[in-house]
Amino acid sequence: MIKIENLSHTYRDREKEAIKNINLHVQKGESLVIIGSSGSGKSTLLKAINRTIEPTAGKIFIAGEDILSSPNKKVRQIRGSIGMIFQNFNLIERETVLKNVLDGRSRYNNNLNIILGRFSQDDYRVARESLQMVGLAAHEQDRVANLSGGEKQRVAMARALSQKPEVILADEPVSSLDPKLMKEIMDLLKNICDEKNITLISSLHFLDFARQYSSRIIGMREGEIIFDGSESDLTDHDIVNIYGKTRDWYLYGKLGF
């Protein structure tokens, strides 16, 4: 489904590479979790996959298409097949839930319709189905700003789902939620992706979550993949390697070594 070859990226004005020489092959329907401390390159890797940043070197194939060398129109098409959710939801707060979810339909619409705010019956149907899936069908006319954090992330999920995606990228999707909601949101996300056979790639901070919601874990440190395996392969030794020597193990859901 996704094939990444020798991918590197250096942010402008910075000397150190944010990710270096990443090689990764993700199968359809996999549930991949990327772990690593802040600045290890998790987020950069995710953003490179749908080309919302321009990687400085390497190749990325999405369903066989090279997204980095495709023309703009093709890139937009590929992006459309990849839903993305974010730590801070990134919704338009002052608008209604339904309007935000309809943004997921942009790749199926032309510019004029978007300017006039016109959507087809099909768009409405898909948007409402997505809201149903995340349990917010009754809130479609509410303003996003009036919702709780957990509900906002559900709206963001519905926006991604209404794209009818093959892949969902989740960049620290629960980091700004409280612990109870974290579990609720991750359960929902994982279940929907399993049910629809959507490939899920998420970056998570907590080890517990990484173990629970993955079919495969990738550990990153200083821009490189230093662990790639299943939850049962992940040893304490690997964990220390990934996070480095730290006293703050409780931050990652471990009492210490």
Add this chain to the structure above:
Amino acid sequence: MKMLNLKKINILIRKYKNFLVGILIIAVYYWAIKGTDVSLINFTKGIPFMADFIGRMFPPDISNLGRFLAKALETLQMAIAGSTIGALIALPLSFLGARNVMPNKLVYHSIRTIFDICRGINEIVWGLIFVSMVGLGPFPGVLALAVHVTGALGRYFSEAIETADSEIIKAIISTGASRVQVIVRGIFPQVKPLFINYSLYYLENNFRAATVLGLVGAGGIGMELLTSMRLFRSEEVLTILIIMVLMVTAIDRFSAHIRKKITRVEILN
């Protein structure tokens, strides 16, 4: 040895800093007052003439009230037309003048320069220019307001666009949206309340500007004021001034009320 001298000078400057600044301020005021012939004596001498002028204004002459009111409405029409045209031109241009939308520096700087020229030249001066181009009447007034507002709103709109949250823009990009779609759905909803607020503020502003535009022959109640003053009809001048003050106050209040409402809705939600 030289280092020591510099140090000494530094200490001296610091010691007498307040004194030096005080002298500088006094010098600037002296220069400004001297250069403009400001004189308390001349002002006092003028008071009787002023009293005479004001005295002759009473009682206000309302025999032409109907015509004055019609002209006041024309001023309002000028303000509405000028503001709307200006805002509609500024709206698309402002996206070209925003750094986060327009990566091409040449286009960006050209648009910003156009805004600065339109905005930098006062409405009255634009009025003079357009009166000589299309003749007397409200039309050159509308053009003058429109050009000035294009510059002013264009600049404020562009700056608002530059403050739009780039993470939300990225979220819209990641749905596969085109450039136009990103502007319409990623940026515009974020800046819409600001745009409405600025536009209403300029409508308010333009009504005040439009009353004065008549003085250069660009239509509205200002033209009536000019005529009455030239014909020494002081009683009419007072009537016109009263109408002006009442209308400006009413429109300021109305617009401020709406703007406050918009802002409050935004904050509450």
